[in-house]
Amino acid sequence: MSSSQAHQLLATFKDFLKTKGITYKYLASRAGMTELTVKRLMNRPHLPLDQLLTLFAAADTSIAEVSTLQANLKSDVNLMSNDIAKALSKQPALFFCFTRHSFWR
Incomplete structure (x- = not known):
């Protein structure tokens, strides 16, 4: 695992904690660490x-679950929101440019 992949995994884990409402204090108590130690580690x-x-x-959670979340977040980045699709559908030339640019990334 490269340094950037490890950094992204940790960032995804932080987002996971935030989504689940898990605080560093709670995590520390479950891990048998102090809150300060968890903050430093994170x-x-x-x-x-x-x-x-x-x-x-x-x-x-597990490294597999967090890795899956990370992969899902990466794939979701390339999806177009409905608002953007509606706006671009009114201007076909702009839609073509947008989709062509997104495809070649």
């Missing part, structure tokens, strides 16, 4: 795998 540029797995377990 903001380090490099987090050892064993500590990351401990935090995942404390949040009742």
Whole structure:
């Protein structure tokens, strides 16, 4: 796993915690750590795998689940919202340019 992939995985985990309403304090109590330790770990540029797995377990998740969330977020980035599709459908030339540009990314 590259450094950028690890960073993205940690960012996805942070988003997961936020979505589930899991605080660092709660995570710390479940992981047997202090809240300060969890904060430091979550903001380090490099987090050892064993500590990351401990935090995942404390949040009742797994590296597989967070990786899947990360992959889903990546694929959703290329989707067009309904509002954009409606606006572009009124201007076919602009729609063509938009879809062509998005396709070649």
